[in-house]
Amino acid sequence: MDMTHRITRAAICLPLALGLATEAGAFTACQITDTGGIDDNSFNQTAWQGVLDAQGQLGIDARFLESQAETDYEANITSLLGGQCDVIFTIGFLLGDATQAAALANPDQMFSIVDYAYDPAIPNVLGQVYATDEAAFLAGYLAAGMTETGILGVFGGINIPPVTIFMDGFAWGVDHYNGVHGTSVTVLGWDPDTREGLFTNNFDSLDDGRAFAQNLYDEGADIVLPVAGPVGLGSAALAAELGPDELMIIGVDADLYLTDPERGQVYLTSIMKRMDATVFQVIEQAIAGTFEGGVIVGTLENGGVDIAPFHDFEGSVPAALAEELATVRAGIIDGSIAVGGM
Known part of the structure; x- marks a missing residue:
C-alpha cells in the first residue's frame, strides 16, 4: 500500500x-x-x-x-x-x-x-x-501581517501528511510575506525542511491544546495554529482567557468561529477543508x-479549500493586507505563486 x-x-x-x-x-x-x-x-x-x-x-x-x-x-x-x-x-x-x-x-x-x-x-x-497547503499559505501570510510580536506558533496532533500539509503551507505563507515585505516573522513549532516540530500525539486532549498554546505564547507567539482537531479547542480556551489582544487562534477544517461560538472572538480565521x-x-x-x-x-480554485472570513477581526485586518491576500490567492490559482518551499 x-x-x-x-x-x-x-x-x-x-x-x-x-x-x-x-x-x-x-x-x-x-x-x-x-x-x-x-x-x-x-x-x-x-x-x-x-x-x-x-x-x-x-x-x-x-x-x-x-x-x-x-x-x-x-x-x-x-x-x-x-x-x-x-x-x-x-x-x-x-x-x-x-x-x-x-x-x-x-x-x-x-x-x-x-x-x-x-x-x-x-x-x-x-x-x-x-x-490544504494553498489555504494555509494564505493563513500564514495573514498571520505574518497581523502579528505584533513577530513570532507565530503552530503544533500538530500526529505527524501525518494531512496534518503537516497545514503546517507546511502556513510556514511557506509566512516565508512569502517575509520575502515581499523584508520582514523576519518566525514560526515556532514546525520546520518544513527538517520535518521536525511540535505534536501532541493525539486528537482529543483539550489539556494538551491549552498546554502547547501556553508554551508557544510564553515563547512570544501571539497567533497560534493548532492542527489537532478538538485539541485546538483547548488552545482557544486559553486565548479566550488571555483575550484576543494577547493571543489569537487560527482554526482548522471548519470555520471555528461558527462551530465554536463560545470562543469565536479568538479566531482570526480558519483554514477550511470543504x-x-x-x-x-x-x-x-x-x-x-x-x-x-x-x-x-x-483546491482554492474549485472551492474545496479556503480561509474563513475574519468575522470579529474584520475591522482589524488592514485593507492593504486584505488586498495583498486577494493578490496572493489569485497568484496561487493561476500558478504565478508556487505553494512550496522558498
Whole structure:
C-alpha cells in the first residue's frame, strides 16, 4: 500500500463506474469517524455535515459509527458491511489501512475515504484529498501581517501528511510575506525542511491544546495554529482567557468561529477543508450511478479549500493586507505563486 503524499492540483478519477442509478429514498450513506467523534468541531463533523446536507436535500438515509480508539476501525467497517450502506465514508488518514482491506475484500461495496488516496487506486474507493497547503499559505501570510510580536506558533496532533500539509503551507505563507515585505516573522513549532516540530500525539486532549498554546505564547507567539482537531479547542480556551489582544487562534477544517461560538472572538480565521462539499458530491455520484474509484482534490480554485472570513477581526485586518491576500490567492490559482518551499 502506497499513499499519495503529494497531491496534484486537479481532480483525478479512474474510468470505472460502480453501481446503477438509485432512488435517493432507498439510499443509505454511512460514516465511520476517527477518534475525535462526530461532533468534534473539526473534520469528522464537517464530513458528517455533507451527509446531513444530502439527507436534507436528496432524501437519503444517514448513519454513523464513532471510533473510540484506532482498534475500532476494522470492527466498525465490518459492522456496516452486508448491504446496510450504499456508500461507506471513512474519515481520516488513520483509517487508510482498514478501508483498503475492507474494499479489496468487498469489491461491490462503494467506499470513500477523507484525507487519503491510494496508489495504485482501488476501483471501489474514491479518495477525498485537499490542497490544504494553498489555504494555509494564505493563513500564514495573514498571520505574518497581523502579528505584533513577530513570532507565530503552530503544533500538530500526529505527524501525518494531512496534518503537516497545514503546517507546511502556513510556514511557506509566512516565508512569502517575509520575502515581499523584508520582514523576519518566525514560526515556532514546525520546520518544513527538517520535518521536525511540535505534536501532541493525539486528537482529543483539550489539556494538551491549552498546554502547547501556553508554551508557544510564553515563547512570544501571539497567533497560534493548532492542527489537532478538538485539541485546538483547548488552545482557544486559553486565548479566550488571555483575550484576543494577547493571543489569537487560527482554526482548522471548519470555520471555528461558527462551530465554536463560545470562543469565536479568538479566531482570526480558519483554514477550511470543504469536506461537506466533497462528501455531498460523492453521494450525488453514487445515487446517479456515476461513482468512480480514484481521487478528487479540493483546491482554492474549485472551492474545496479556503480561509474563513475574519468575522470579529474584520475591522482589524488592514485593507492593504486584505488586498495583498486577494493578490496572493489569485497568484496561487493561476500558478504565478508556487505553494512550496522558498
